[in-house]
Amino acid sequence: MAAASNPGMPPHSLYIHIPFCAIKCSYCAFNTYTHLDHLIEPFVHALMRELQILAHSQPGLPLHTVYIGGGTPSLLTVNQLSRILSTIRAEFALDPAAEISMESNPSDLHVDYLSALREIGITRLSIGMQSANQTELDLFARRHDFVSVIKAVESARQAGFDNVNLDLIYGIPHQSLADWETTLSAFLKLDVEHVSLYALGLEDGTSLKAWVESGRLPHPDDDLTADMYDLATTMLDAAGYDQYEISNWSRSGRECRHNLQYWRNLPYPGVGPGAHGYAGGVRYSTILSPQRYIKALNENTESFVFPRTPATDNAVLVERDAEIVETLIMGLRLTREGIVRQTFRDRFGIDLLDLHGEVIQRYVQLGLVHVDDEIIRITQAGRLLSSALFREFV
Ligand code: SF4
Structure with a gap:
Protein backbone atom coordinates (compact mmCIF):
# COMPACT_ATOMS: atom_id res chain seq x y z
CA MET A 1 0.00 0.00 0.00
CA ARG A 264 10.42 22.33 -16.25
CA ASN A 265 13.09 22.47 -13.53
CA LEU A 266 10.81 20.74 -11.03
CA PRO A 267 12.01 18.46 -8.22
CA TYR A 268 13.48 15.03 -8.82
CA PRO A 269 15.29 13.19 -6.03
CA GLY A 270 18.01 10.88 -7.39
CA VAL A 271 19.18 7.66 -5.71
CA GLY A 272 21.83 5.08 -6.54
CA PRO A 273 25.58 5.56 -7.16
CA GLY A 274 26.34 8.61 -9.29
CA ALA A 275 22.74 9.82 -9.40
CA HIS A 276 21.98 13.52 -9.66
CA GLY A 277 19.04 15.05 -7.90
CA TYR A 278 17.27 18.35 -7.34
CA ALA A 279 14.80 18.55 -4.48
CA GLY A 280 14.09 20.68 -1.43
CA GLY A 281 15.96 23.55 -3.14
CA VAL A 282 19.16 21.47 -3.19
CA ARG A 283 21.03 20.18 -6.23
CA TYR A 284 23.18 17.19 -5.40
CA SER A 285 24.98 14.08 -6.57
CA THR A 286 25.71 10.79 -4.87
CA ILE A 287 28.81 8.66 -4.28
CA LEU A 288 30.08 7.27 -7.59
CA SER A 289 31.60 3.95 -6.51
CA PRO A 290 29.11 1.09 -6.03
CA GLN A 291 31.33 -0.40 -3.32
CA ARG A 292 31.48 2.87 -1.35
CA TYR A 293 27.77 3.41 -1.91
CA ILE A 294 26.89 -0.01 -0.47
CA LYS A 295 29.24 0.52 2.49
CA ALA A 296 27.79 3.99 3.24
CA LEU A 297 24.23 2.67 3.24
CA ASN A 298 25.10 -0.40 5.31
CA GLU A 299 27.09 1.42 7.97
CA ASN A 300 25.34 4.74 8.43
CA THR A 301 22.50 4.87 10.93
CA GLU A 302 22.17 8.66 11.34
CA SER A 303 19.06 10.52 10.26
CA PHE A 304 19.32 12.93 7.34
CA VAL A 305 17.68 16.15 6.21
CA PHE A 306 15.75 15.73 2.93
CA PRO A 307 16.94 15.13 0.21
CA ARG A 308 20.25 13.99 1.71
CA THR A 309 21.05 10.35 2.45
CA PRO A 310 24.28 8.57 3.48
CA ALA A 311 25.07 8.38 -0.26
CA THR A 312 25.00 12.16 -0.82
CA ASP A 313 28.39 13.40 -1.96
CA ASN A 314 27.93 17.00 -3.10
CA ALA A 315 24.96 19.15 -2.21
CA VAL A 316 24.49 22.80 -3.11
CA LEU A 317 21.63 25.05 -2.12
CA VAL A 318 20.24 26.58 -5.34
CA GLU A 319 19.87 30.35 -4.92
CA ARG A 320 16.94 32.13 -6.59
CA ASP A 321 19.08 33.67 -9.38
CA ALA A 322 20.53 30.28 -10.28
CA GLU A 323 17.07 28.71 -10.20
CA ILE A 324 15.82 31.37 -12.63
CA VAL A 325 18.70 30.72 -15.05
CA GLU A 326 18.21 26.95 -14.84
CA THR A 327 14.47 27.30 -15.38
CA LEU A 328 15.10 29.46 -18.44
CA ILE A 329 17.71 27.23 -20.02
CA MET A 330 15.78 24.03 -19.39
CA GLY A 331 12.43 25.54 -20.40
CA LEU A 332 13.75 26.81 -23.73
CA ARG A 333 14.58 23.21 -24.62
CA LEU A 334 10.83 22.58 -24.72
CA THR A 335 10.24 23.45 -28.35
CA ARG A 336 6.44 23.37 -28.18
CA GLU A 337 5.61 24.30 -24.59
CA GLY A 338 8.50 26.74 -24.08
CA ILE A 339 8.33 28.82 -20.92
CA VAL A 340 4.80 29.66 -19.84
CA ARG A 341 5.05 33.30 -18.74
CA GLN A 342 2.32 33.05 -16.10
CA THR A 343 3.92 29.94 -14.55
CA PHE A 344 7.26 31.78 -14.50
CA ARG A 345 5.63 34.84 -12.85
CA ASP A 346 3.90 32.64 -10.26
CA ARG A 347 7.18 30.94 -9.41
CA PHE A 348 9.54 33.93 -9.37
CA GLY A 349 7.29 36.98 -8.97
CA ILE A 350 8.62 38.67 -12.11
CA ASP A 351 7.90 38.58 -15.84
CA LEU A 352 10.60 37.01 -17.96
CA LEU A 353 10.64 39.97 -20.33
CA ASP A 354 11.30 42.37 -17.44
CA LEU A 355 14.26 40.20 -16.49
CA HIS A 356 15.85 39.38 -19.86
CA GLY A 357 13.88 41.53 -22.33
CA GLU A 358 16.93 42.86 -24.17
CA VAL A 359 18.43 39.42 -24.97
CA ILE A 360 15.07 37.90 -25.80
CA GLN A 361 14.08 40.72 -28.16
CA ARG A 362 17.45 40.45 -29.94
CA TYR A 363 16.80 36.75 -30.58
CA VAL A 364 13.20 37.50 -31.61
CA GLN A 365 14.53 39.89 -34.27
CA LEU A 366 16.88 37.17 -35.54
CA GLY A 367 13.90 34.82 -35.85
CA LEU A 368 15.34 32.43 -33.27
CA VAL A 369 12.85 33.03 -30.46
CA HIS A 370 9.07 33.42 -30.47
CA VAL A 371 7.30 35.54 -27.83
CA ASP A 372 3.60 36.11 -27.29
CA ASP A 373 1.46 37.03 -24.28
CA GLU A 374 1.53 33.47 -22.97
CA ILE A 375 4.81 31.79 -23.87
CA ILE A 376 8.42 32.26 -24.87
CA ARG A 377 9.96 29.49 -26.94
CA ILE A 378 12.69 28.93 -29.48
CA THR A 379 11.75 28.67 -33.17
CA GLN A 380 12.65 25.94 -35.63
CA ALA A 381 15.64 28.04 -36.75
CA GLY A 382 16.63 28.60 -33.12
CA ARG A 383 16.96 24.91 -32.30
CA LEU A 384 20.43 24.47 -33.75
CA LEU A 385 21.66 27.69 -32.14
CA SER A 386 20.14 27.00 -28.76
CA SER A 387 23.51 26.62 -27.00
CA ALA A 388 24.52 30.16 -27.97
CA LEU A 389 21.23 31.50 -26.66
CA PHE A 390 21.54 29.55 -23.41
CA ARG A 391 25.01 31.02 -22.82
CA GLU A 392 23.53 34.54 -22.91
CA PHE A 393 21.56 33.83 -19.74
CA VAL A 394 24.42 32.45 -17.67
S1 SF4 B 1 28.18 1.46 -21.22
FE1 SF4 B 1 26.18 0.98 -20.37
S2 SF4 B 1 25.29 2.99 -19.84
FE2 SF4 B 1 26.99 3.36 -21.22
S3 SF4 B 1 26.00 3.48 -23.23
FE3 SF4 B 1 26.75 1.35 -22.94
S4 SF4 B 1 24.97 0.27 -22.13
FE4 SF4 B 1 24.56 2.46 -21.87
Missing part, protein backbone atom coordinates in the same frame (compact mmCIF):
# COMPACT_ATOMS: atom_id res chain seq x y z
CA ALA A 2 1.26 3.51 -0.83
CA ALA A 3 2.10 5.97 1.95
CA ALA A 4 -0.47 8.79 2.46
CA SER A 5 0.43 11.81 0.36
CA ASN A 6 1.59 15.07 1.94
CA PRO A 7 -0.85 17.53 0.30
CA GLY A 8 1.54 20.45 0.80
CA MET A 9 4.18 18.94 -1.48
CA PRO A 10 4.25 19.22 -5.30
CA PRO A 11 4.57 15.97 -7.28
CA HIS A 12 8.17 14.78 -7.45
CA SER A 13 9.93 12.53 -9.97
CA LEU A 14 12.28 9.83 -8.70
CA TYR A 15 15.44 8.89 -10.60
CA ILE A 16 17.16 5.58 -9.80
CA HIS A 17 20.66 4.95 -11.13
CA ILE A 18 21.65 1.33 -11.79
CA PRO A 19 25.44 1.47 -12.22
CA PHE A 20 26.09 -1.87 -13.94
CA CYS A 21 26.71 -2.78 -17.58
CA ALA A 22 27.81 -5.98 -19.28
CA ILE A 23 30.22 -4.10 -21.58
CA LYS A 24 31.46 -0.50 -21.55
CA CYS A 25 30.43 1.18 -24.81
CA SER A 26 33.18 3.14 -26.53
CA TYR A 27 31.40 6.51 -26.30
CA CYS A 28 30.03 6.19 -22.78
CA ALA A 29 31.06 8.41 -19.88
CA PHE A 30 28.16 7.51 -17.59
CA ASN A 31 28.86 6.20 -14.12
CA THR A 32 28.71 2.51 -14.98
CA TYR A 33 30.89 -0.50 -14.19
CA THR A 34 31.43 -3.88 -15.81
CA HIS A 35 32.36 -7.20 -14.15
CA LEU A 36 30.60 -6.30 -10.91
CA ASP A 37 27.69 -8.73 -11.17
CA HIS A 38 28.45 -10.01 -7.67
CA LEU A 39 27.59 -6.53 -6.33
CA ILE A 40 24.13 -6.32 -7.89
CA GLU A 41 22.30 -7.98 -5.01
CA PRO A 42 24.13 -6.01 -2.25
CA PHE A 43 23.45 -2.87 -4.32
CA VAL A 44 19.71 -3.61 -4.50
CA HIS A 45 19.69 -4.04 -0.73
CA ALA A 46 21.52 -0.71 -0.24
CA LEU A 47 19.24 1.04 -2.73
CA MET A 48 16.14 -0.08 -0.85
CA ARG A 49 17.71 1.32 2.31
CA GLU A 50 18.48 4.62 0.58
CA LEU A 51 14.85 4.83 -0.60
CA GLN A 52 13.64 4.25 2.96
CA ILE A 53 15.95 6.92 4.39
CA LEU A 54 14.86 9.41 1.73
CA ALA A 55 11.18 8.69 2.34
CA HIS A 56 11.47 8.92 6.14
CA SER A 57 13.06 12.37 5.89
CA GLN A 58 10.02 13.64 3.94
CA PRO A 59 6.96 11.54 4.85
CA GLY A 60 4.25 11.32 2.22
CA LEU A 61 6.45 12.58 -0.62
CA PRO A 62 4.19 12.44 -3.71
CA LEU A 63 5.77 10.79 -6.77
CA HIS A 64 4.21 10.98 -10.21
CA THR A 65 7.07 9.48 -12.22
CA VAL A 66 9.87 6.99 -11.56
CA TYR A 67 12.77 6.51 -13.97
CA ILE A 68 15.07 3.51 -13.63
CA GLY A 69 18.14 4.45 -15.66
CA GLY A 70 21.81 3.68 -15.79
CA GLY A 71 23.78 1.77 -16.67
CA THR A 72 21.71 -1.18 -17.76
CA PRO A 73 18.69 -1.75 -15.49
CA SER A 74 17.73 -4.79 -17.59
CA LEU A 75 20.68 -6.64 -16.00
CA LEU A 76 18.56 -6.81 -12.84
CA THR A 77 16.23 -9.73 -12.33
CA VAL A 78 12.48 -9.25 -12.13
CA ASN A 79 12.67 -10.14 -8.45
CA GLN A 80 15.24 -7.38 -7.80
CA LEU A 81 13.24 -4.77 -9.74
CA SER A 82 10.06 -5.90 -8.01
CA ARG A 83 11.60 -5.38 -4.56
CA ILE A 84 12.75 -1.89 -5.55
CA LEU A 85 9.27 -0.95 -6.79
CA SER A 86 7.61 -2.49 -3.71
CA THR A 87 9.84 -0.36 -1.50
CA ILE A 88 8.85 2.76 -3.46
CA ARG A 89 5.14 1.89 -3.16
CA ALA A 90 5.45 1.24 0.57
CA GLU A 91 7.50 4.33 1.40
CA PHE A 92 6.30 7.09 -0.95
CA ALA A 93 2.91 8.39 -2.07
CA LEU A 94 3.24 6.92 -5.56
CA ASP A 95 0.47 8.05 -7.90
CA PRO A 96 -1.40 4.92 -9.08
CA ALA A 97 -1.20 6.38 -12.61
CA ALA A 98 2.53 7.12 -12.33
CA GLU A 99 4.77 6.76 -15.36
CA ILE A 100 7.40 4.17 -14.42
CA SER A 101 10.15 4.04 -17.07
CA MET A 102 13.01 1.61 -17.38
CA GLU A 103 16.05 1.74 -19.66
CA SER A 104 17.13 -1.50 -21.28
CA ASN A 105 19.49 -3.24 -23.64
CA PRO A 106 17.69 -4.97 -26.54
CA SER A 107 19.60 -8.22 -25.95
CA ASP A 108 18.01 -8.61 -22.51
CA LEU A 109 14.40 -8.22 -23.64
CA HIS A 110 12.79 -11.62 -23.94
CA VAL A 111 9.02 -11.80 -23.84
CA ASP A 112 8.81 -13.56 -20.45
CA TYR A 113 11.04 -10.95 -18.86
CA LEU A 114 9.03 -8.13 -20.46
CA SER A 115 5.70 -9.63 -19.39
CA ALA A 116 7.00 -9.81 -15.84
CA LEU A 117 8.13 -6.17 -16.03
CA ARG A 118 4.60 -5.19 -17.02
CA GLU A 119 3.21 -7.20 -14.11
CA ILE A 120 5.40 -5.44 -11.54
CA GLY A 121 4.29 -2.06 -12.89
CA ILE A 122 6.83 -0.81 -15.45
CA THR A 123 4.72 1.32 -17.82
CA ARG A 124 7.31 2.70 -20.23
CA LEU A 125 10.24 0.93 -21.83
CA SER A 126 13.28 2.73 -23.21
CA ILE A 127 15.48 0.64 -25.51
CA GLY A 128 19.04 1.58 -26.52
CA MET A 129 18.85 1.00 -30.28
CA GLN A 130 21.51 3.64 -31.19
CA SER A 131 21.80 2.62 -34.86
CA ALA A 132 20.55 0.15 -37.47
CA ASN A 133 24.05 -0.05 -38.96
CA GLN A 134 26.19 -2.96 -37.73
CA THR A 135 29.49 -1.17 -38.43
CA GLU A 136 28.37 1.69 -36.20
CA LEU A 137 27.16 -0.70 -33.48
CA ASP A 138 30.55 -2.47 -33.65
CA LEU A 139 32.36 0.86 -33.37
CA PHE A 140 30.32 1.58 -30.24
CA ALA A 141 31.08 -1.93 -28.85
CA ARG A 142 27.37 -2.44 -28.35
CA ARG A 143 26.42 -6.01 -27.46
CA HIS A 144 23.25 -6.00 -29.58
CA ASP A 145 22.55 -6.00 -33.31
CA PHE A 146 19.62 -4.43 -35.11
CA VAL A 147 17.75 -7.73 -35.40
CA SER A 148 17.64 -7.89 -31.61
CA VAL A 149 16.03 -4.41 -31.59
CA ILE A 150 13.29 -5.62 -33.93
CA LYS A 151 12.70 -8.66 -31.74
CA ALA A 152 12.75 -6.55 -28.57
CA VAL A 153 10.06 -4.20 -29.90
CA GLU A 154 7.93 -7.17 -31.03
CA SER A 155 8.32 -8.81 -27.63
CA ALA A 156 7.48 -5.54 -25.86
CA ARG A 157 4.24 -5.32 -27.82
CA GLN A 158 3.45 -8.97 -27.04
CA ALA A 159 4.03 -8.23 -23.36
CA GLY A 160 1.59 -5.32 -23.51
CA PHE A 161 3.92 -2.29 -23.60
CA ASP A 162 2.19 0.58 -25.39
CA ASN A 163 4.79 3.20 -24.51
CA VAL A 164 8.20 2.43 -26.00
CA ASN A 165 11.15 4.75 -26.61
CA LEU A 166 14.17 4.10 -28.80
CA ASP A 167 17.45 6.02 -28.39
CA LEU A 168 19.41 6.87 -31.54
CA ILE A 169 22.88 8.39 -32.00
CA TYR A 170 24.00 10.52 -34.95
CA GLY A 171 27.11 12.44 -35.93
CA ILE A 172 29.22 9.27 -35.82
CA PRO A 173 32.70 9.19 -37.44
CA HIS A 174 32.38 7.82 -41.02
CA GLN A 175 28.56 8.07 -40.87
CA SER A 176 27.13 9.56 -44.07
CA LEU A 177 23.79 11.32 -44.42
CA ALA A 178 22.58 8.24 -46.32
CA ASP A 179 23.65 5.96 -43.42
CA TRP A 180 21.68 8.13 -41.02
CA GLU A 181 18.65 8.10 -43.32
CA THR A 182 18.81 4.29 -43.33
CA THR A 183 18.81 4.20 -39.53
CA LEU A 184 15.91 6.67 -39.37
CA SER A 185 13.92 4.64 -41.92
CA ALA A 186 14.57 1.46 -39.95
CA PHE A 187 13.46 3.24 -36.79
CA LEU A 188 10.23 4.46 -38.43
CA LYS A 189 9.28 0.91 -39.46
CA LEU A 190 9.28 -0.08 -35.79
CA ASP A 191 6.45 2.39 -35.14
CA VAL A 192 7.17 3.12 -31.48
CA GLU A 193 5.78 6.01 -29.44
CA HIS A 194 8.93 7.99 -28.72
CA VAL A 195 12.46 8.67 -29.91
CA SER A 196 15.39 10.44 -28.27
CA LEU A 197 18.20 11.57 -30.57
CA TYR A 198 21.72 12.14 -29.30
CA ALA A 199 24.46 13.90 -31.24
CA LEU A 200 27.57 11.90 -30.48
CA GLY A 201 29.79 13.68 -27.97
CA LEU A 202 33.46 12.92 -27.44
CA GLU A 203 33.51 12.53 -23.68
CA ASP A 204 36.68 12.54 -21.59
CA GLY A 205 37.98 9.12 -20.70
CA THR A 206 36.13 7.27 -23.47
CA SER A 207 37.76 4.99 -26.04
CA LEU A 208 36.03 6.90 -28.81
CA LYS A 209 37.64 10.18 -27.81
CA ALA A 210 41.06 8.50 -27.63
CA TRP A 211 40.58 7.04 -31.13
CA VAL A 212 39.65 10.45 -32.56
CA GLU A 213 42.54 12.18 -30.78
CA SER A 214 45.02 9.58 -32.04
CA GLY A 215 43.79 10.03 -35.61
CA ARG A 216 42.42 6.50 -35.85
CA LEU A 217 38.96 7.99 -36.43
CA PRO A 218 37.98 11.31 -38.05
CA HIS A 219 36.46 14.02 -35.89
CA PRO A 220 32.66 14.18 -36.30
CA ASP A 221 31.80 16.87 -38.87
CA ASP A 222 29.68 19.63 -37.25
CA ASP A 223 28.02 20.71 -40.52
CA LEU A 224 27.14 17.15 -41.43
CA THR A 225 25.81 16.58 -37.91
CA ALA A 226 23.58 19.66 -38.31
CA ASP A 227 22.31 18.28 -41.64
CA MET A 228 21.54 14.98 -39.89
CA TYR A 229 19.50 16.82 -37.27
CA ASP A 230 17.55 18.61 -40.03
CA LEU A 231 16.95 15.33 -41.86
CA ALA A 232 15.65 13.71 -38.66
CA THR A 233 13.36 16.68 -38.03
CA THR A 234 11.92 16.41 -41.55
CA MET A 235 11.48 12.61 -41.51
CA LEU A 236 10.01 12.44 -38.01
CA ASP A 237 7.65 15.30 -38.74
CA ALA A 238 6.50 13.61 -41.97
CA ALA A 239 5.89 10.40 -40.04
CA GLY A 240 3.61 12.21 -37.59
CA TYR A 241 5.91 12.51 -34.58
CA ASP A 242 5.63 15.73 -32.55
CA GLN A 243 8.86 17.36 -31.52
CA TYR A 244 8.38 18.57 -27.97
CA GLU A 245 12.00 19.03 -26.92
CA ILE A 246 15.19 19.84 -28.84
CA SER A 247 16.16 16.15 -29.02
CA ASN A 248 12.87 14.34 -28.33
CA TRP A 249 9.87 13.40 -30.45
CA SER A 250 6.74 11.48 -29.49
CA ARG A 251 3.33 10.38 -30.60
CA SER A 252 0.61 12.63 -29.21
CA GLY A 253 0.31 12.24 -25.44
CA ARG A 254 3.42 10.03 -25.21
CA GLU A 255 5.91 12.67 -24.12
CA CYS A 256 8.23 11.39 -21.40
CA ARG A 257 6.62 12.83 -18.27
CA HIS A 258 9.74 12.16 -16.21
CA ASN A 259 11.99 14.14 -18.51
CA LEU A 260 9.41 16.97 -18.69
CA GLN A 261 9.97 17.32 -14.95
CA TYR A 262 13.69 18.03 -15.62
CA TRP A 263 12.98 20.51 -18.39
